[in-house]
Amino acid sequence: METESYLKAYYENYDEDGRLTSKHGTPEFLTTVRYTEKYLKENDRIIEIGAGTGRYSHYFARKGYRVDAVELIDHNIEAFKRKTAENENITITKGNATNLSHIADGTYDITLLLGPMYHLFTREEQEKAISEAIRITKGGGIIFAAYCGNDATIVQFCFEKGMIKNEPYKSLVDPVTFKAGSSPKELFELYRKEDIDALMKSFPVKRLHYVGADMYTNYMRDCVDSMDDELFETYLKYHFSVCEREDMVGISHHILDIFQKE
Numbered sequence: 001m002e003t004e005s006y007l008k009a010y011y012e013n014y015d016e017d018g019r020l021t022s023k024h025g026t027p028e029f030l031t032t033v034r035y036t037e038k039y040l041k042e043n044d045r046i047i048e049i050g051a052g053t054g055r056y057s058h059y060f061a062r063k064g065y066r067v068d069a070v071e072l073i074d075h076n077i078e079a080f081k082r083k084t085a086e087n088e089n090i091t092i093t094k095g096n097a098t099n100l101s102h103i104a105d106g107t108y109d110i111t112l113l114l115g116p117m118y119h120l121f122t123r124e125e126q127e128k129a130i131s132e133a134i135r136i137t138k139g140g141g142i143i144f145a146a147y148c149g150n151d152a153t154i155v156q157f158c159f160e161k162g163m164i165k166n167e168p169y170k171s172l173v174d175p176v177t178f179k180a181g182s183s184p185k186e187l188f189e190l191y192r193k194e195d196i197d198a199l200m201k202s203f204p205v206k207r208l209h210y211v212g213a214d215m216y217t218n219y220m221r222d223c224v225d226s227m228d229d230e231l232f233e234t235y236l237k238y239h240f241s242v243c244e245r246e247d248m249v250g251i252s253h254h255i256l257d258i259f260q261k262e
Contacts, residue, residue, distance in 0.1 A: 003184040004072065007119055010187055011052070012075045020055050023232060024221040027239050028214040028254050032114065032144065033059065034240070035209060035258055039142045040065070040110060047108045049097045049133060050115030054080040061088040068108075070095040098128040103136045111137045114146040118188050126189075126199055134203060137261045143205070145257045146213065150190040152253040154178050156219065193250060196257055205259040212243045212252030 019025045033056070040046075044065060048057045051069035053076050061067040062085065069092045071077050080092045095102065097116035113133045120126045133143050158164035158173060158180075172181045180190045193210070200207070217224055217239070227235060242248055249255065 003119060003121070006184045006187055008073055008075070011073045016052050016076075017055055017079075022225065023227065024217055024224040025214075027217045027224075027236060029055065030236065031211060031213045031240070031243060032056065032112075032146075032256060035211060035256065036060070036110065036112070036144060044109035045107065046110045046112065047103075047136065048112040048114065049100070049129075050113065051080060051092065052076050052115055054083055054092070056112060056114060057090060057092075058083055058085075058088065061090040065089070067091075069093070070097070070100065072096055097132065098125050100132045100136055105135055106138045106141075107136050109138055109141045111141065111143045113143060117145055117191075118148050119184075121183055121189050123199070130199065130203060134205060134261055139261055141261050142208070143259055143261065145259075147191040147196060147255045147257065148188050149212075149250065149252050149255050150180055150192045150195075151178070151250055152218065153180055153188075153190055155251070156253075160219075191255065193255075196255070200257070200259070204262045206262060207257065207259045209244060209256070209258040210246075210249060211256040211258065212245075212249040213254040213256045215239055215243055215248065215252045218253045 020029045046060050046065050046067045048067065048069045051057045051071045054069060057067045057069045057080070067090045069080065069090065071080060071092060071094065074094070077092055077094060084090060097113065111133050113129065116129050117126065120129055130145065133145065137143055154173065158169055163169045164173060168186070172186070179192065182189050224232070224235065
């Protein structure tokens, strides 16, 4: 409940849709859509766990797919419902990513877990969320799990903004490895690839892609927002050309792990 109270306060005052519809938020959104559509087939059934206000769920529903959504925060659920068009084949249910017992095994072709891993702070919770996402996915189905990158926060907040000198960052960051700790009060759990690899090693899945969803975009927000359409389209081409580069993905603020259930 402690985590939920912090999340409630945060999301009641944060414009997540505005972030994803801004020019600097577009690469993350388009990257997630691009990879999802790579695997979508006609008549596939989609679930989004931790759907927020529904940016992705509504996008795919309006493309004609059947979409079910699960969301924890009431404020987000109400916003999701307000944005639902009459012709959308979509549902929204209140629920927690760590317990989807109301959903039968093997229900979905595509499972989007795009928010919950940001806010789960123990290995037990993280494993439960991944396990539940896999359980409700059909054999051969595809799961998309999103994470917040550790080193993007270290670079941007600790050094660019100088917060490494101040609490709570000073105490949260290991002075040797620069791995950041976090708790519900800090809102976001931060990961490196070795953390995700360790989490995933016991699950019966095959990794298909490991993607930097926004790569360098958040380091140069003002620059990206000021690009004209021609330059921005060229920037997107660059982004898509490097977003799976193993030597670069670790610097991304948002990471997308895409895997197939065996």
